[in-house]
Amino acid sequence: MDTRPNSQTETPASPQGESGTHFDPRSFSVASIASSVARPYQPPESMPFDPTSMATKPKTPFALGVLLEEAGLINKEMIDDLIASGQESAQSLKRSLIQQGLVSEEDILDAIADDLGVERTSLRQVEVTPELLEQIAPAFAKKHRVFPISYNDEEIVIALNDPTNVGACDDLQMATGKRIVPKVVPEAELDRYIAKYYEGDEVGKIYDEFTKDTANPFVRGLGEYETIDLDHGVESVVRPEVRFVDLVFRQAVHEGASDIHIEPSRTGLKVRFRTDGVLAEIPQPPRKWQNAIISRLKVLSGMDLAEKRIPQDGRIKLTLPNKKLDLRVSCLPSIFGETIVMRILDQSDVLMGLEDVGFLPDSIRIFERLIRTPNGVILMTGPTGSGKTTTLNSALSVLNSPERKIITVEDPVEYQIQGINQIQANHEVGLDFGMALRTMLRMSPDVIMVGEIRDRETGDIAIRAALTGHLVFSTLHTNDAPSATIRLIEMGIKPFLVASSIQAVIAQRLIRRVCSRCKSPTSLAPDVIVQMGYDPKDYVGTTFYKGIGCDRCSDGYRGRTAIHEIFEMNPDLRKMVIQVQPTIKIKKAAIGFGMRTLRQDGWEKVLLGITSVEEVMRMTQMD
Numbered sequence: 001m002d003t004r005p006n007s008q009t010e011t012p013a014s015p016q017g018e019s020g021t022h023f024d025p026r027s028f029s030v031a032s033i034a035s036s037v038a039r040p041y042q043p044p045e046s047m048p049f050d051p052t053s054m055a056t057k058p059k060t061p062f063a064l065g066v067l068l069e070e071a072g073l074i075n076k077e078m079i080d081d082l083i084a085s086g087q088e089s090a091q092s093l094k095r096s097l098i099q100q101g102l103v104s105e106e107d108i109l110d111a112i113a114d115d116l117g118v119e120r121t122s123l124r125q126v127e128v129t130p131e132l133l134e135q136i137a138p139a140f141a142k143k144h145r146v147f148p149i150s151y152n153d154e155e156i157v158i159a160l161n162d163p164t165n166v167g168a169c170d171d172l173q174m175a176t177g178k179r180i181v182p183k184v185v186p187e188a189e190l191d192r193y194i195a196k197y198y199e200g201d202e203v204g205k206i207y208d209e210f211t212k213d214t215a216n217p218f219v220r221g222l223g224e225y226e227t228i229d230l231d232h233g234v235e236s237v238v239r240p241e242v243r244f245v246d247l248v249f250r251q252a253v254h255e256g257a258s259d260i261h262i263e264p265s266r267t268g269l270k271v272r273f274r275t276d277g278v279l280a281e282i283p284q285p286p287r288k289w290q291n292a293i294i295s296r297l298k299v300l301s302g303m304d305l306a307e308k309r310i311p312q313d314g315r316i317k318l319t320l321p322n323k324k325l326d327l328r329v330s331c332l333p334s335i336f337g338e339t340i341v342m343r344i345l346d347q348s349d350v351l352m353g354l355e356d357v358g359f360l361p362d363s364i365r366i367f368e369r370l371i372r373t374p375n376g377v378i379l380m381t382g383p384t385g386s387g388k389t390t391t392l393n394s395a396l397s398v399l400n401s402p403e404r405k406i407i408t409v410e411d412p413v414e415y416q417i418q419g420i421n422q423i424q425a426n427h428e429v430g431l432d433f434g435m436a437l438r439t440m441l442r443m444s445p446d447v448i449m450v451g452e453i454r455d456r457e458t459g460d461i462a463i464r465a466a467l468t469g470h471l472v473f474s475t476l477h478t479n480d481a482p483s484a485t486i487r488l489i490e491m492g493i494k495p496f497l498v499a500s501s502i503q504a505v506i507a508q509r510l511i512r513r514v515c516s517r518c519k520s521p522t523s524l525a526p527d528v529i530v531q532m533g534y535d536p537k538d539y540v541g542t543t544f545y546k547g548i549g550c551d552r553c554s555d556g557y558r559g560r561t562a563i564h565e566i567f568e569m570n571p572d573l574r575k576m577v578i579q580v581q582p583t584i585k586i587k588k589a590a591i592g593f594g595m596r597t598l599r600q601d602g603w604e605k606v607l608l609g610i611t612s613v614e615e616v617m618r619m620t621q622m623d
Helices: 030-036 061-070 076-084 090-099 105-116 138-144 166-176 187-198 202-213 240-254 287-300 347-351 361-371 388-399 433-443 456-467 483-491 495-501 526-531 571-578 583-592 598-607 613-619
Strands: 146-151 155-160 179-184 225-230 233-238 257-264 269-275 278-282 312-320 323-334 337-346 376-381 406-410 421-424 447-450 471-476 502-514 519-522 544-547 557-568
Touching: 105 179, 138 146, 138 166, 138 187, 146 187, 155 166, 155 187, 166 179, 240 257, 240 269, 240 287, 240 312, 257 287, 257 323, 269 287, 287 312, 287 323, 287 337, 361 388, 361 502, 361 557, 376 388, 376 456, 376 483, 388 406, 388 447, 388 471, 388 502, 406 433, 421 433, 433 447, 433 456, 447 456, 456 471, 456 483, 456 495, 471 483, 483 495, 483 502, 483 583, 495 502, 495 571, 502 544, 502 598, 502 613, 557 598, 557 613, 571 583, 598 613
Parallel strands: 155 179, 376 471, 376 502, 406 421, 406 447, 447 471
Antiparallel strands: 146 155, 225 233, 257 269, 257 337, 269 278, 312 323, 323 337, 502 557, 519 544
């Protein structure tokens, strides 16, 4: 029997919503098909992919070595030494070259791709959907180390690290009856995506179960739980949409995400995690779950389920093993439905020490001295999501003792701290920062924390509170620390009040840490060191580090730390503020008095191997 696909008589059903029999490649077995085929497989004329067109590919270490030598990446002596040391295949030779730092993987991939006429790409741009994952069976993807990029009725574009792997392309073409278009990606990136979507990622696994579950009538309905009669017994069944939401929470915490984004679009419901400041998609749920998922989240966060026309806010409390989390939820109507963003607040962060926040040892000494001053204003500046609140709460935790009365007013209260009086601003009843501050001053506080100075009234009250003997903490949105003084003056606060009350301004940014597992030595070009503001001659022989990517990290980074710029007032700087001199002059003077800028603080963390110079430059472009 001829099992070959015939494009004229039998076309596989499209997985994109067409009716009819759905071809499930997960049921495909290369061995079972091969055993039933009486003659070698011949691709039909409509599928012109020809594996023999890659006959010139470097399948041996010698051929790969010659290719890299022609590209000017290595010389003949290096090839001979590595082959003599037992590198019996092209892949093992490639790994040895990379591990010894002789050639980067990017250079090798570029050379092979150019030689074979294969395009290089990145999986970060791929929109991973259940339909896309169905194009390649999990067992096949893991065995042949391939991942789908896109597909249509005629072809499947796949990612692989070894473009000489003709067997994978040939077998996949035979399985699907479609033309296979290979593209090359870095090995670590490919392995990370295969592990995430095919090898035990819980969110990825549930799609198979949900596809089967939703075919059964007992999971259809409006209730959270439904029951069925199995062998004269009653069994409770959780609706798949509910399980999906619970698993999204668990997966987000597992990946260390700071935000969960639920975004309706024309094609379905996108779910994205922000991890280490970068957004990444997880597989989309079926489109028919969209309303149920959004309703579930609105119910959990205490929102009005019937209201779909105006924005709403809410909170979700999660209790996981050894961890309690708060989710700050915002819902906003969009043209395709309600979009939801959930900010994950880890209550354990409030107990972080100053060194955990990212302060260098000398910065810790300065900051601890500042927060123990009896009065004055200490400001934290930076963009939204730069960790200002976490740093301030760490400072309040240091000061928190039975001898001190600490009152905060926040909008909203993100972290609950035992022993501190925390007030939630409520604009609907007129309880804004200004009113709360005026009331707080009658409560005999020692330390006051205002969530943000947004207007002249709040700034005036905070400054007058500092001048009357209180220590005041607050935040402000400015690009650097010295700009905070001018920002307050622009609000309408008198320059002499700003100069006399401000004790210090700390600017903060979050940067990604180099992954400790795949951290490897690297070198920096002299012009890069010059861009950082230093002389390359001073760093000859210095070892720098970067992450090469592994299954534990994202693009060589895992986790984040902070960089700081501490602007501490002194008589000369106060005089410049009173004279309302330009920010650039104030900043230059502060640097002359020993202030370390954000970029300089980042450079210190580069030298310590904590982060990379690329990450510091990305976050300190204003410097």
